[in-house]
Amino acid sequence: MNTNNSPSAHVHRDDEAQKMGMWFFLFTELLLFGGLFLVYSIYRFKNPDAFAHGAKELNVVLGAINTIVLLTSSLTAALSITAIQKGQKKLALGLVLFTIFCALIFLVNKYFEWGHKFEIGIYPGSDLLRAIPRGEALFFVLYYFMTGLHAIHVIVGAIILGFMARYIQTGLINSDYYVLLENGALYWHLVDLIWIFLFPLLYLIH
Amino acid sequence: MGENVQHLSFLQDNGGKKGILAWITTTDHKRIGLLYFYSLTVFFLMGVVLGILMRLELMNPGKDLVEPQTYNSLFTLHGVIMIFLFVIPGIPAVFGNIALPLLLGARDVAFPKLNLLSWYLYILGALMALSTLLFGNAPDTGWTFYAPYSVRTGTNVTMAVLAAFILGFSSILTGLNFIVTIHRMRAPGMTWFRMPLFSWALYATAWIQLLATPVVGITLLMIAVERMLGIGLFDPSLGGDPILYQHLFWIYSHPAVYIMILPGMGVISEMIPVFARRRIFGYKAIAYSSLAIAFIGYFVWGHHMFTSGMSGPARVIFSLLTFLVAVPSAIKVFNWVATLYGGSIDLKPPLLYALGFIFLFLIGGLTGLVNGALAADVHIHDTYFVVGHFHYVMFGGTGFAFFAALHYWFPKVYGKMYNVKHATRAFWVLFTGFNILYFPMLVVGMMGMPRRYYDYLPQFHIPNLISTFGSWIVVSGLIYMIVVLIQGYRKGTPAGKNPWGGLTLDWQTDSPPITENFVELPIVTEGPYEYK
Structure with a gap:
């Protein structure tokens, strides 16, 4: 009797498929933001001066700090995979936690940045935004929409990494089975990648 | 254990859970397929009811039944329900789920839990869409949610777009x-070119689902955000561009048309060789044409906007590409007909529906080319000709393919055979009613009757009367079909493993299949349609 023939005893594991699925999911995320990038480029093309003027209002320093924070966090996410491959559980856990910490720094920065904009009356539907030229208002609307959607992805990414940290602790993720961590890190890299495009588009091009 | 082991069918095997829990927490692809099937059927029938109400209103000129505003909500929700809840998920979610792993010789899909999550999301979206019927004012924008009206209307559009x-x-x-x-x-042993053609169609469809859907997702999100925050992404009075909305919407929604029709074509490709007892003609041509349709389908969206403001060259290019996308569809039709030629044809209900599909899709496809021609489109844009055209494709095409698949895999899923004689009659009622319902729309559209009005000029009366009459025959046909299938489920004779004589792997396992499909995974040594 071979228990493998019994369907209920069948266990299916295919790391390659898991990673493939994650990559396909990332395609859809790219296209989701792709729609916004398209809208951004068309409105930028229509209102070049207003967009340039709007971009001057944004805080390049805060944006640059956040860029560095995210790039660093991507590095630590990638390092955590190498660590778990080598069986260094504690190091892997520390690196994942550091990545989550970076996500929090990013969000706190974002909070101050947005908070300041709200104070000076730049937020969707505000009187100021109704009064300024339409092109400039569109810039800020897109600024909030794009960075807002990105911030949601940061939060989701941090939650995913939180699960990864837990799984490393419980040993579900180990030196033999780490595709979950790879996928979690892939998602985090996407969050990073989107920001790499958002930063110059919104903050740097004048 | 060993050879004597009794494998439970997926319908009986509750996996140690009880009652409804064994269904709504299942990860078995066949059970999830059935969950989709039952929920989809309910929504489809709701869509039918809304459609019938519209036809009743249009039976005579002037107000018959409902207020103009109610009529606007009727066609909006009829569209939303039929498109988003029935036609788009339709064949992939039901028959893709049930048949794909069987056809591939697999135990399940790659991500069974994700599969169940998809169903929950579907139900959540459906409930949100249907809630607009009960709470607030039902949306009145049409299923396309065109801006700026969708931004300004006081009806419950936000909920509807979030549902979508x-x-x-x-x-x-x-x-x-x-x-x-x-x-x-x-x-x-199952190489890519030994895959059944339904898998090829699902493969091409899946790529469209993956790459086109996010674009409409973000677009609809923009509508919702615009409504909630009063910002001006598409509203021209706030600096937005409504034409941009149309572009973004159709960048998804035209490829989505191929999400709707490609799986149907796959179903037909599966049936024709089985009921003609003949190797499929042009296997590779059919497989590649699915990919070609999926690919070219991305670049034709502009043909929805010939009259809404686009440069001359852009319109010519979109028109040309629209004609090009018809080529792979025609390749499929020719190959199906060539397969039938010289075969020993067994005119069972699934094949009847498949032939019905070919006939109706032919009309739908060719009228599509009329719309795609620039000069003609200027005249028939937004008329009933367009309504007739897409009902021939969506209902006559996808709908009939759905029924074909239903009659084809019914004995596999339930292990019982319905009454073939009555199923055949139901087909003829449905087929006749269909043409009486929709053909007059093509005529009255050519005469100039615009779509989306609750009223019309007296000269359009006769075709509308005929059309409404046809809608009653269609409903009778649907009821007939459903009764025959329910009777088959309750009292049908055992169907056996392979009632149709198919050679694909789905017919090699039990009916209904066991949990995880195969006792031992099959080894494939030849193509799927090697009739000798």
Whole structure:
């Protein structure tokens, strides 16, 4: 009797498929933001001066700090995979936690940045935004929409990494089975990648 | 154990859970397929009821039944329900789920839990969409949610677009699951060109689901955000561009048309060789044409906007591409007909529906070319000709393919055979009623009757009367079909493993299949339609 023939005893594991699925999911995320990038480029093309003027209002320093924070966090996410491959559980856990910490720094920065904009009356539907030229208002609307959607992805990414940290602790993720961590890190890299495009588009091009 | 082991069918095997829990927490692809099937049927029938109400209103000129505003909500919700809840998920979610792993010789899809999540998202989206019937004012924008009206109307558009967003997410996850399943789960020996053609169609469809849906997702999100925050992304009075909305919407929604029709074509490709007892003619041509349709389908969206403001060269290019996308569809039709030629044809209900599909799709496809021609489109844009055209494609095409698949895999899923004689009669009622319902729309559209009005000029009366009469025959046909199938489920004779004489792997396992499909994974040594 071979228990493998019994369907209920069948266990299916295919790391390659898991990673493939994650990559396909990332395609859809790219296209989701792709729609916004398209809208951004068309409105930028229509209102070049207003967009340039709007971009001057944004805080390049805060944006640059956040860029560095995210790039660093991507590095630590990638390092955590190498660590778990080598069986260094504690190091892997520390690196994942550091990545989550970076996500929090990013969000706190974002909070101050947005908070300041709200104070000076730049937020969707505000009187100021109704009064300024339409092109400039569109810039800020897109600024909030794009960075807002990105911030949601940061939060989701941090939650995913939180699960990864837990799984490393419980040993579900180990030196033999780490595709979950790879996928979690892939998602985090996407969050990073989107920001790499958002930063110059919104903050740097004048 | 060993050879004597009794394997439970998936219908009986509750996996140690009880009652409804054994269904709504299942990860078995066949059970999830049935969950989709039952919920889809309910929504389809709701859509039918809304459609019938519209036809009743249009029976005579002037107000017959409902207020103009109610009529606007009727065609909006009829569209939303039929498109997002029935036609788009339709064949992939039901028959893709049930048949794909069986056809590939796999135990399940690649991500069974994700598969169940897709169904939950589908139900969530459906409930959100249907809630607009009960709470607030039902949306009145048409299923396309064109800006700026969708931004300004006081009706419950926000809920409807968020519902469509969630439904899109469900569709993406199904597509993702199928692509990975096809890449990774094929039985030993099943090369790409030994795959049944339904899998090829699902593969092409899944790529569209994956790559096009996010664009409409973000677009609908923009509508929702615009409504909630009063910002001006598409509203021209706030600096937005309404034409941009149309572009973004159709960048998804035209490829989505191929999400709707490609799986139907796959179903037909599966049936024709089985009931003609003949090797399929042009296997590779059919497989590649699915990919070609999926690919070219991305670049034709502009043909929805010939009259809404686009440069001359852009219109010519979109028109040309529209004609090009018809070529692979025609390749399929020619190959089906060539397969039938010289075969020993067994005119069972599934084949009847398949032939009905070919006939109706031919009309739908060719009238599509009339719309795609620039000069003609200026005249027939927004008329009933367009309504007739897409009902021939969506209902006559996808709908009939859905019924074909239903009659084809019914004995496999339930292990019982319905009454073939009555099923055949139901087909003829449905087929006749269909043409009486929709053909007059093509005529009255050519005469100039615009779509989306609750009223019309007296000269359009006769065709509308005939059309409404046809809608009653269609409903009778549907009821007839459903009764025959329910009777088959309750009292049908045992169907056996392979009632149709199919050679694909789905027919080699039990009916109904056991949990995880095969006792031992099959080894494939030849193509799927090698009739000798």
